[in-house]
Amino acid sequence: MKRIILLFIIFLVLVFMIPTVFSQKIVESSAKAEIKEAEALESEDNQQKSDEDSGTDEINKENYDYKEYTTIKLLHKNDNSVQELPLDEYLLGVVSSEMPATFEQEALNAQAIVARTYTIYMIKNGRKHEEADICDSSSCCQAWINKEDRLAKWEENVREENWNKIEKAVYSTKGKIITYNGEVIDAFFHSNSGGMTETPAGVWGGTNYPYLQSVATAGEDAYDQYSSEVVLTKEEFKNKILESHADFSIDFSKDNCIQIAEYTDSNRVKTVKVGNLNLSGVEMRTLLGLRSTNFTFTMEGDNIKFEVIGYGHGVGMSQTGADSMAKQGSNCEEIIKHFYTGVEVVNM
Numbered sequence: 257m258k259r260i261i262l263l264f265i266i267f268l269v270l271v272f273m274i275p276t277v278f279s280q281k282i283v284e285s286s287a288k289a290e291i292k293e294a295e296a297l298e299s300e301d302n303q304q305k306s307d308e309d310s311g312t313d314e315i316n317k318e319n320y321d322y323k324e325y326t327t328i329k330l331l332h333k334n335d336n337s338v339q340e341l342p343l344d345e346y347l348l349g350v351v352s353s354e355m356p357a358t359f360e361q362e363a364l365n366a367q368a369i370v371a372r373t374y375t376i377y378m379i380k381n382g383r384k385h386e387e388a389d390i391c392d393s394s395s396c397c398q399a400w401i402n403k404e405d406r407l408a409k410w411e412e413n414v415r416e417e418n419w420n421k422i423e424k425a426v427y428s429t430k431g432k433i434i435t436y437n438g439e440v441i442d443a444f445f446h447s448n449s450g451g452m453t454e455t456p457a458g459v460w461g462g463t464n465y466p467y468l469q470s471v472a473t474a475g476e477d478a479y480d481q482y483s484s485e486v487v488l489t490k491e492e493f494k495n496k497i498l499e500s501h502a503d504f505s506i507d508f509s510k511d512n513c514i515q516i517a518e519y520t521d522s523n524r525v526k527t528v529k530v531g532n533l534n535l536s537g538v539e540m541r542t543l544l545g546l547r548s549t550n551f552t553f554t555m556e557g558d559n560i561k562f563e564v565i566g567y568g569h570g571v572g573m574s575q576t577g578a579d580s581m582a583k584q585g586s587n588c589e590e591i592i593k594h595f596y597t598g599v600e601v602v603n604m
C-alpha cells in the first residue's frame with residue numbers, strides 16, 4: 257500500500273512538474289530566440305557597417321577616425337568665448353537651429369548627417385577660426401543654439417515631441433558622414449533651391465566640386481521660403497549701391513539702366529549691368545537684401561520691385577527640398593544622394 261501511495265505521489269509530482277519544466281524550456285527557448293533575433297539584427301547592422309567600410313578606402317579610415325572627434329571647440333560669436341562640448345551634443349544644437357523640428361523625421365536625419373559632415377570637414381580642413389573648430393553663426397559656419405534656449409522658443413505643448421525628433425535625428429545617424437571618393441565632402445546646404453540647386457562656381461566662381469551639381473527637386477514651391485519680394489524706391493536702390501560703390505551713377509530715365517547681363521547654368525542671375533557698373537548677382541543679393549540670386553525685377557513708377565525665387569545660395573542640400581522628398585517617402589540617405597552627386601554615406 258505504501259508503495260502504491262509513494263508511486264502515486266511520484267506520479268503526481270511528475271504530472272505537475274513536467275509541464276512546468278516544459279513551459280520553462282519554452283520560455284527559455286523563446287527568450288533565446290529573442291536574443292538570437294537581436295543578435296541577428298545587430299550583426300546585420302555590423303554587416304552593413306563593414307559593407308560600408310569596405311566601400312571606403314584605407315586613406316578614409318586613417319583620416320576620419322570618429323573617436324578622434326568626440327568633442328568640438330565651438331566659438332560663440334556674440335562674446336568670442338570658446339566652449340568645448342561633445343560632438344553629438346553640439347549637433348543637437350545645430351540641427352535644432354538649422355531646420356524646423358516640424359519637418360519630416362527623415363529630413364531631420366539628413367540634416368544631422370549633413371551637419372556632422374560639415375563639422376568634420378571644418379575640423380579637418382577649416383581655416384576660419386584659430387582657436388575653435390567652428391562657430392555658431394549660420395552666415396560663417398553653421399547655426400547653433402543651446403538646449404535651454406531652444407526649448408524656450410518652442411510652445412510648451414510641442415517641446416518634448418520636437419526635442420525627441422532632434423535627438424532621434426542625431427542619435428539614429430550616429431557616426432554617419434558623407435564622402436566622395438573616400439573623402440569627407442564640403443556639405444553645403446541652404447533653405448530653398450527654388451526647384452533647382454546651384455553649383456559652387458555659379459555662386460563663388462572658381463572651380464566646381466564633382467559632388468555639387470545642379471539638381472532639380474519637386475515640391476519646393478509649397479514652402480513659404482519659395483517666393484518673396486523686395487520693393488525699393490529708386491532712391492533707396494541707388495543709395496544701397498552707393499554704400500559699396502561711391503562711383504555709382506544711374507539714369508533711371510533710360511530703359512536699360514538695369515539689365516540682367518548673364519545667367520548661371522541653373523538660371524540664377526550671374527551678372528547685372530546697373531548704371532555704370534557691372535555687379536554680380538551675389539553682390540546684388542547682398543546689397544539689396546534679396547533671399548537669393550534667382551530674381552527678376554520690374555520698374556513701377558518710382559519703385560523697383562524684385563521678385564525672388566528660393567532662399568539661400570542654392571548649393572548642396574535644400575532643406576525644404578529634403579522635407580518635400582521625405583514627404584514623398586524618401587529616406588535620409590536617398591535625400592543626401594539626390595543633393596550630393598555620386599557620394600556615399602559611411603560610418604566614420
Ligand SMILES: [Zn+2]
Nearest residue numbers: 384391396397
Ligand atoms: Zn565660423
